[in-house]
Amino acid sequence: MRTRPSLLLYCQHSLGMGHLMRSLALTRALAEHFQVTFVSGGRLPRTVRLDPEVRVVPLPPVGLDASGALVSQDRRRSLDHALAERRRILFDTWRAVAPQVVLVELFPFGRRKFRAELEPILEGARAAVSGQRSLVACSVRDILVGREAQREHDQRAADLLARYFDAVLVHSDPAFARLEESLSSGVGIPVPLFYTGFVHDTRPRRAAAAGRGRFVASAGGGMVGEELLQVVLDAYCRPEAASCPPLTLVGGPFLPEPAWAALVRTARRQPRVELRRAVPNLAALLAGAAGSISQCGYNTAMDLIATGVPALVIPFRTEREDEQIKRAARLAALGALRLLDPADATPARVARELVALQEFRPRPACLDLGGAHRTARMLADFCVYGVPAPSDRRLQEGVA
Structure with a gap:
C-alpha cells in the first residue's frame, strides 16, 4: 500500500x-x-x-x-x-x-x-x-x-x-x-x-430529540453571544411570544461564566425554556427544530442551509466585524433565512420576529x-x- x-x-x-x-x-x-x-x-x-x-x-x-x-x-x-x-x-x-x-x-x-x-x-x-x-x-x-x-x-x-x-x-x-x-x-x-x-x-446525522419541534437559540462558541441570547430570553418573557414553540437555548463553550449565570437567572422566569451549556453537534439539534435564532457565522450559516430549518439571524456586528451581516444579507436575498439588524433587536421586535418565524418557509439556497x-x-x-x-x-x- x-x-x-x-x-x-x-x-x-x-x-x-x-x-x-x-x-x-x-x-x-x-x-x-x-x-x-x-x-x-x-x-x-x-x-x-x-x-x-x-x-x-x-x-x-x-x-x-x-x-x-x-x-x-x-x-x-x-x-x-x-x-x-x-x-x-x-x-x-x-x-x-x-x-x-x-x-x-x-x-x-x-x-x-x-x-x-x-x-x-x-x-x-x-x-x-x-x-x-x-x-x-x-x-x-x-x-x-x-x-x-x-x-x-x-x-x-x-x-x-x-x-x-x-x-x-x-x-x-x-x-x-x-x-x-x-x-x-x-x-x-x-x-x-x-x-x-x-x-x-x-457526515450522516440523526435529528436530536432535544430540538424536535422547538425553537433553538444559539450563538456559535458563545464568546460574543450574550447579547443575542439574552434578548431572545427577554423576548420569550413577553406576551407576544406565548404562541411560539418551547425554546432550547445553547450557551456555547466559550460563553463567559457570568453571562451564563445571567441567562440562568432570566430563564427561571420562563418555564418553556430549556438551557444547554453546549452541544457537540448543533446541526443535529437544528435538524428537527421548528426554527432557529442565531448569529450568522460561517458554520452556523452552513448548518442552517444544510438542515433547511426556518431561521432568524441577528448577526454579530461591530465597527471591525462586518462579515456576518454581509453573509446574512446575501442569504436573506436568496430567501434562505430572515434577517434582523442587531441595532433593531429589542425584546419587543424579536418577539414579533419569533411569531413571524413560525410562518416562514425558507427557499433552498442551492449552494455547493x-x-x-x-x-x-x-x-x-x-x-x-x-x-x-x-x-x-x-x-x-x-x-x-
Missing part, C-alpha cells in the same frame, strides 16, 4: 469556533488522502470530537478578550511565555512531520499577530529539504472582515502570498461570494486561486457544500501534478 503524503494544517481560532470547526471538517476529508497533523492555536472545547486518524498538536492557547486584545488562555503562562512556547512547538512539529503540504488557515489575510510563529515554518517549507519543497496553501472562508487601511492590509497580504504560498483555496461557492469582493480594487492575488465550495461536515472533500482532492492532485496555471477558470471555480 502506498504511503499517504503528510500534511500539516495550522488553525488559530481567536474569538469564536468558526475557524476551528471548518478546519476540523477539512481534517476529516484530508485524512482520506493524507497523514494529517492538525496544529490548533486556540482552546479546544470538550464537546469537540476529534478524528482518531488525525494527529492533533495543541499549542498553548492564545486568543482575544472582549476588548480585542491578545491574551494567554492558559493561566499558567503569560502571553510572552505562551507565544515563545508556541513558536518552539510549531517549528519542532513541522520539522518532525516534514510535511509535503502545509495548509494555513486565514493567514496572510488575517492572523498577522501570529506571523512570528508562522514565518519560520513557511520559510522552511519554501526551502527544498532532501530535494523536495513543500506545497504551501492558504485556506480562507467566503467573506473577510473589513479593515482599517484596507488597501495597505490587502497589499501586505498579497506580498506575503507571493513570498511564501503556492495557492489560495477559498471555501465558498463563487456564485455566492468571491474573494476579490473582500479586497481593495486593484490588489491582485499573485498565486493561483481556487474555489472549493463551502466546507461543511457532511462539498468543499471539504473537494479541497482534499485538489491538494492530493496538486501533490502529484503540481498547481494548475491560474488561466484554467474551470479548475479555479472547483468545476473539474
Whole structure:
C-alpha cells in the first residue's frame, strides 16, 4: 500500500469556533488522502470530537478578550511565555512531520499577530529539504472582515502570498461570494486561486430529540453571544411570544461564566425554556427544530442551509466585524433565512420576529457544500501534478 503524503494544517481560532470547526471538517476529508497533523492555536472545547486518524498538536492557547486584545488562555503562562512556547512547538512539529503540504488557515489575510510563529515554518517549507519543497496553501472562508487601511492590509497580504504560498483555496461557492469582493480594487492575488465550495461536515446525522419541534437559540462558541441570547430570553418573557414553540437555548463553550449565570437567572422566569451549556453537534439539534435564532457565522450559516430549518439571524456586528451581516444579507436575498439588524433587536421586535418565524418557509439556497472533500482532492492532485496555471477558470471555480 502506498504511503499517504503528510500534511500539516495550522488553525488559530481567536474569538469564536468558526475557524476551528471548518478546519476540523477539512481534517476529516484530508485524512482520506493524507497523514494529517492538525496544529490548533486556540482552546479546544470538550464537546469537540476529534478524528482518531488525525494527529492533533495543541499549542498553548492564545486568543482575544472582549476588548480585542491578545491574551494567554492558559493561566499558567503569560502571553510572552505562551507565544515563545508556541513558536518552539510549531517549528519542532513541522520539522518532525516534514510535511509535503502545509495548509494555513486565514493567514496572510488575517492572523498577522501570529506571523512570528508562522514565518519560520513557511520559510522552511519554501526551502527544498532532501530535494523536495513543500506545497504551501492558504485556506480562507467566503467573506473577510473589513479593515482599517484596507488597501495597505490587502497589499501586505498579497506580498506575503507571493513570498511564501503556492495557492489560495477559498471555501465558498463563487456564485455566492468571491474573494476579490473582500479586497481593495486593484490588489491582485499573485498565486493561483481556487474555489472549493463551502466546507461543511457532511457526515450522516440523526435529528436530536432535544430540538424536535422547538425553537433553538444559539450563538456559535458563545464568546460574543450574550447579547443575542439574552434578548431572545427577554423576548420569550413577553406576551407576544406565548404562541411560539418551547425554546432550547445553547450557551456555547466559550460563553463567559457570568453571562451564563445571567441567562440562568432570566430563564427561571420562563418555564418553556430549556438551557444547554453546549452541544457537540448543533446541526443535529437544528435538524428537527421548528426554527432557529442565531448569529450568522460561517458554520452556523452552513448548518442552517444544510438542515433547511426556518431561521432568524441577528448577526454579530461591530465597527471591525462586518462579515456576518454581509453573509446574512446575501442569504436573506436568496430567501434562505430572515434577517434582523442587531441595532433593531429589542425584546419587543424579536418577539414579533419569533411569531413571524413560525410562518416562514425558507427557499433552498442551492449552494455547493462539498468543499471539504473537494479541497482534499485538489491538494492530493496538486501533490502529484503540481498547481494548475491560474488561466484554467474551470479548475479555479472547483468545476473539474
